[in-house]
Amino acid sequence: MIRFMDTQALAAFLEVADAASFTRAAERLHLSQPAISKRLKSLEDEIGQRLFDRVGRSVLLTDAGHSLLPYARRALQTVEDGRRALSQLSAKVSGRLSIGTSHHIGLHRLPPMLKRFVLEFPDVDLDLHFMDSEDACEAVLAGKLELGIVTLPLQPLPNLESRIVWPDPLAVIVAPSHPLAQRKRVKLEDLAKHPAVLPDEDTYTHRIIRAELEARGVEPRVRLATNYLETLKMLAAIGLGWSVLPESMIDDSVVRVPVSGFAPHRDLGWVRHTGRAVSGPARALMGLLSP
The missing domain is CATH 1.10.10.10 (Winged helix-like DNA-binding domain superfamily/Winged helix DNA-binding domain)
Incomplete structure (x- = not known):
C-alpha cells in the first residue's frame, strides 16, 4: 500500500x-x-x-x-x-515564483520590470528559466511554471490565459552591402529571390512570418534557421541573407528594407494556466506588467 x-x-x-x-x-x-x-x-x-x-x-x-x-x-x-x-492569505508578498521567458524578452524587455520587482518584493524567490516561447507555454500548461513571459501564441490555447504587454512590430532587414539595402521600396516577389535567414519553423515568430508570406503566394529561400534573434541579426549583418526582426533591434549594423504590403507583427506578453490559483508573487508581477 x-x-x-x-x-x-x-x-x-x-x-x-x-x-x-x-x-x-x-x-x-x-x-x-x-x-x-x-x-x-x-x-x-x-x-x-x-x-x-x-x-x-x-x-x-x-x-x-x-x-x-x-x-x-x-x-x-x-x-x-x-x-x-x-500565499494569498498574507498581505506580505513572498514565496517562490517560477517564470519561463525567451532570450529576446529576457534581454530586451524584462530587465527594467524585474529590477523593479526584486526591489519591491525582496522576499520572493524568483526562479527564472530561459527557453523558447513555445516550450514556456507548454511548461505553464504542465504546471512546471506559473507564468510564461513570451511571444504569444497565434491562436488561443485551451486553459491558457494570455495578456498582451508589448506590441512588437517586425521589419525586414539586410546587411548594408545587400543589393536591396539602398532601395526605397521593394516588392515581396523581389525579396523572395534572395536567400533568407529566419527563425526556426517551430517558433511562433516563424509561423507569423510564414503566414504573411503564404497569404501573398511567396515562398522564401531559407538558407539558415535559428531560434535566437540576436544570431539572426548577426547572420543578416554579415550578408548571409535577409531576415525579419523586431523593429526595436534595428541599429547601424543592418538596414531596414521597406517591403510593399508586408508588415508582420507579433505580440509579447504573459500567459498563465486558467485552472490554477494565482500566487501573490505572480499577481504582483502581472500587475507590474500591465500596460
Whole structure:
C-alpha cells in the first residue's frame, strides 16, 4: 500500500519521464544524477514497482510508470495550487515564483520590470528559466511554471490565459552591402529571390512570418534557421541573407528594407494556466506588467 509520496521524488519522476534522460532531468532540477536516482529508487520502493527501463542510453517508462504519470502531475499541481492559495492569505508578498521567458524578452524587455520587482518584493524567490516561447507555454500548461513571459501564441490555447504587454512590430532587414539595402521600396516577389535567414519553423515568430508570406503566394529561400534573434541579426549583418526582426533591434549594423504590403507583427506578453490559483508573487508581477 502507498502510504506517502515525497513530492521531490514525484518531481524527479516527472522530469525524467519528460526528458527521457537522467542527465537532462538532473540539469533541470539542479541536482546530481545520483540524487535523481536516489529519489526515484525511494519512489519505486514506496510503490513496489519499477518505473523506468534503462535500455542502453534510452530511458523508457514501464507500464507502471505510464500509469503513475497523470496522477503524479495532478498531485504536484494540487500541492502547488495549495501553496499559491496560502500565499494569498498574507498581505506580505513572498514565496517562490517560477517564470519561463525567451532570450529576446529576457534581454530586451524584462530587465527594467524585474529590477523593479526584486526591489519591491525582496522576499520572493524568483526562479527564472530561459527557453523558447513555445516550450514556456507548454511548461505553464504542465504546471512546471506559473507564468510564461513570451511571444504569444497565434491562436488561443485551451486553459491558457494570455495578456498582451508589448506590441512588437517586425521589419525586414539586410546587411548594408545587400543589393536591396539602398532601395526605397521593394516588392515581396523581389525579396523572395534572395536567400533568407529566419527563425526556426517551430517558433511562433516563424509561423507569423510564414503566414504573411503564404497569404501573398511567396515562398522564401531559407538558407539558415535559428531560434535566437540576436544570431539572426548577426547572420543578416554579415550578408548571409535577409531576415525579419523586431523593429526595436534595428541599429547601424543592418538596414531596414521597406517591403510593399508586408508588415508582420507579433505580440509579447504573459500567459498563465486558467485552472490554477494565482500566487501573490505572480499577481504582483502581472500587475507590474500591465500596460
